[in-house]
Amino acid sequence: MAPYRIRQYEDRDYEAVRAIFAQGILEHVPAGYFHVLMRLQVQLFFWGLFLAVLVASGSLLVSLAALALTVTGSWFGLRSMWTSYVQQALRSDLRDIRRTYLEAADSCLWVAESDGAAVGMVAAVLPEDPSQRGSALELKRMSVAREYRGQGIARALSMTVIRFAQERGYSTVVLATSMVQFAAQHLYERLGFQKVRERSPSALARFLQFSIFYYRYEIPGAR
Template sequence: MVNYQIRVYQDSDYQSVRGLYVSGVRQHFPRVCRYVLKQPVIQASVIVSLSLLLVLCDSLLLFLFLLAVFLVLGRLLLKRLWDLLIDQNLRADLQDIWASYSERPGACFWVAQRDGVVIGSVGAVPSDHSPTDLELKRLNVHREYRGQGIAKALCHTVHEFAHLSGFTGIVLGTSVIQTEAQQLYRKLGYRLVGTSPVPHTFAKLINYTIYKYRYQLRPSPDRPQTQE
């Protein structure tokens, strides 16, 4: 069992939190590649492209060379799109974590720390869609420390914060490829309430969706209520 502590975010954690996010998302890239290759529209495109190459090439060696170039270019394009997604999020709430979470009413950001090193993080902000719901965001745990209950503990920290702040529910979104995260949320009592496509042309083409979950907090008679 790893010894760690969960505490409120400090400005000195800035680079560690951003680095943790980047490394975590980049680790999903191989899974993204497999997901893309399983999509019917991509499989059809690959079959058509390979058929054309086979017709146009007058030698097996040339065909294999062009096939390798085709696959490399496809992977580079997908990698570029994935990096753009990372950069987009770094320029959003992770651009100024203190302003996005620490200074915002009803919001907070926490880190899990071991021996002075940040190994996990999670944030929470009031939902844009319901004044009584809190949104859980940026749950990340360093690869070496996964499977040891840290993500669960970070989620419970958000639950307690939501409870004390008077929210009645917690909402979140996670991508279709993040199956481990989906399992964690279901075990914690979250219910799948819907899906939505990522607002990008290529993402819509490959059916890359966001799964939306909600957790209903248990009511407490002495808990303060959020204002509608």
């Protein structure tokens, strides 16, 4: 097990942090695609397409080709959606990390460092929901490089955010994660986060029964 330490972000971490975030998000594409394929409405759509082409063309080969193209296209379409999310983050809060996380009030970004390199990251920011301002901080951008997982780094990063919030007088830490980020859900629930709601971010997400889970952690002893 390689030793690591948690420290505040430094400008030399810029490219590593952006890469860790992007890789961490995009690795969930297969799980997201599997989720989509398992939806009954999607399977009915594929079968309907197959039968419609079969009836129209009279060719089993053409029908199979149409189905294969549609399945393949849906993979690239889904990957494009996840990629767009990554690009949006890289153009917004992760474009000027120092300004977003180190110069803003009650915000910070930390990295886990091992062998002189950043191998994990997490941030704390004021929540987007105005009703949570003043009582909660949001845990955001959690990611650990694949080869460094299983060492307790994600747990240590999470606890760093919790302590940061507690030191600044906040009583709650909130976060959001997608329904296919299973390891993240397991980690947060083991730490004591409670899932308080779930929401589909778009009409397409509702159709595909894809949700974002929202978690809340009440800091013990906080007022």
